[in-house]
Amino acid sequence: NAGVTQTPKFQVLKTGQSMTLQCAQDMNHNSMYWYRQDPGMGLRLIYYSASEGTTDKGEVPNGYNVSRLNKREFSLRLESAAPSQTSVYFCASSEVMGTNYGYTFGSGTRLTVV
Amino acid sequence: QKEVEQNSGPLSVPEGAIASLNCTYSDRGSQSFFWYRQYSGKSPELIMFIYSNGDKEDGRFTAQLNKASQYVSLLIRDSQPSDSATYLCVGTDSWGKLQFGAGTQVVVTP
Numbered sequence: 001n002a003g004v005t006q007t008p009k010f011q012v013l014k015t016g017q018s019m020t021l022q023c024a025q026d027m028n029h030n031s032m033y034w035y036r037q038d039p040g041m042g043l044r045l046i047y048y049s050a051s052e053g054t055t056d057k058g059e060v061p062n063g064y065n066v067s068r069l070n071k072r073e074f075s076l077r078l079e080s081a082a083p084s085q086t087s088v089y090f091c092a093s094s095e096v097m098g099t100n101y102g103y104t105f106g107s108g109t110r111l112t113v114v
Numbered sequence: 115q116k117e118v119e120q121n122s123g124p125l126s127v128p129e130g131a132i133a134s135l136n137c138t139y140s141d142r143g144s145q146s147f148f149w150y151r152q153y154s155g156k157s158p159e160l161i162m163f164i165y166s167n168g169d170k171e172d173g174r175f176t177a178q179l180n181k182a183s184q185y186v187s188l189l190i191r192d193s194q195p196s197d198s199a200t201y202l203c204v205g206t207d208s209w210g211k212l213q214f215g216a217g218t219q220v221v222v223t224p
Contacts, residue, residue, distance in 0.1 A: 040122070042202070042216035043158070058211075090157055097210035100165060102148050105157040 002026050006091050006106035013081040013113045021076040021109050023091030029104075031097045032074035033058075034066060036087040037108075043090065049074055050097045081113045117141050118205050118215035125220045127197075133190040135218050137203030140184065144205040144213070147186045149177060152200045152217065162188065193222045 004025045013019055025032065034046040045058030047066040055066050063085060065077045074093075078085060088110050092103040118139045127133040139147075146165035150158035164170045164177040164186070176189040186205075190197055203215040 040216060043212075043214040045211065048211065100146055100163070101210065102160040102163055103212060105159070107157050 004091055004093055004104050004106035006089075006109050008109060009107065010110050011112070013078070013111065015082060015113060017081050018077065018079050019081065020078075021089055021091070021111075022073070023075065023106060024073045025091075025093040025104070026072065027093060027095075027104065028071070029093035029095050030071070031094045031101075032068065033092045033094075033103065034064075034074070034076045035090045035092065036060065036085075037090060038087050046076065046089075048097075083113045085111065086113045087111060117144075117207075117213040118203055120203050120215040120218045122216060123200075123219040123221075125218055127190075127193045127220060127222050129193060129195060129222055129224050131193055133188075133193045133197065133220055133222070135188040135190075135201050135203070135220070137186040137188075137215055138184055139186065139203075139205045139213075141205060141207060141213070142184065143208050145208075146206050147177070147179060148204040148206075148212070149175075149188045150202040150204060150214075152202060154199075158202055190220070193220075195222050195224060198222045 007022045033048040035043040049055045049068040052071045091106040094101045149162040152158045162177040164179045174191045178187040200217040202217045205213045
């Protein structure tokens, strides 16, 4: 029962570098999400994919891009990292998008941009 | 103003006592609510879901929802040191996207 798997778990980037955070779920969920968590601000939605083949912006999409590669995988790309993107990133999935469906979270990626 | 507001705490609770966590929300369209628990350095995990006015009990946890007052609460009975964590109150918008509060830190003291 892997659930939601994120890689890498830790990453240090220099300003301007790019990287892709990987996320995969094995629960046959239709919807997937990327959040960032900063101290005192709670979880903020970056991008989401309601179903395979669709992606939409969340609350804080600037500086990020996403790809829903297939039903299982949803990646988040930082094209030119900035110190403001230092955060903990969580991928999550749900059976569908709906008011009665909670999310299952991955273990997180701790990203530091120097 | 955030859609979901919580006191950040920390809420200090003696072992064996009841921890009471409160949350208010501004979106009257929110239909259902979740409580997630997050241990330090870990990911959030779902512990309760409520969508009807009133109380819902699951083991030592009771969630309460009052839509007229736009108020959600979580009670933890017989608090244990293992309950020390941050508790996230979460609402839903009309599309089903979750709206997270910043969380209340609970510290259970032996």
